[in-house]
Amino acid sequence: MNEIKKKIIHNVFIVESKEGTKILTKSLYPPHYGERKWNEYREWIPSRSKLASMLLDYTLDIQRNWKCLYLGAASGTTVSHLADIVDKGIIYAVEYSAKPFKKLIELAEERKNIIPLLKDASKPEEYSGIVEPVDFIYQDVSQKNQVEIFLKNIDFFLKKGGDALIMVKARSIDSTIDPEEVYESVLREIGENLKIVKFGKLKHHKDHIFIHCVL
């Protein structure tokens, strides 16, 4: 690709191309989920990754040496891009479903900064002997009690002053009420425990918001 790339954070670039706006990560590794790769740039597909969708509209200054705890890693689509960013850091990637976990293991074998954990994120005490205090917690578990899971892990692992990002899926929390009502109650609960820096809708994911908070 010959288009001009604008760097937004370490190893993350926004490109205006004939196909529209694209987000890419600079990567030493091969594609992981069918995304395209041009030279060392890997396409980060926003409809497949809520973090990519968020970063197209809002910057979070993820540092390359951050220690991260990722809850709801699935097969590693977003983990693979986060691993490109934190190339001098580490990602503890928690997933409780064995099927996607197999592919997550393949990713971790290829890269040295991913530690896959086949664990239930609602039971942080079961991995507190492995995970160290972290700079960043990312959560994407689409569960009714996702806020409780998020806060519990923050309590266990987030360093004071650390960043946390939750992807809230309204329909998973309560499909019987208006998503806006769900967001309001989630924001209230999180605001009682953490400082909310920013929140907003995810353009590529219906009925989802991100909430960026700091401890």
Ligand SMILES: C[S@@+](CC[C@H](N)C(=O)[O-])C[C@H]1O[C@@H](n2cnc3c(N)ncnc32)[C@H](O)[C@@H]1O
């Ligand atoms: C929406 S998918 C995650 C997609 C992934 N974050 C990505 O962007 O590549 C949600 C994942 O969370 C996992 N999950 C849900 N509840 C969990 C829990 N309590 N502990 C660990 N994983 C959980 C599911 O098995 C599923 O793989």
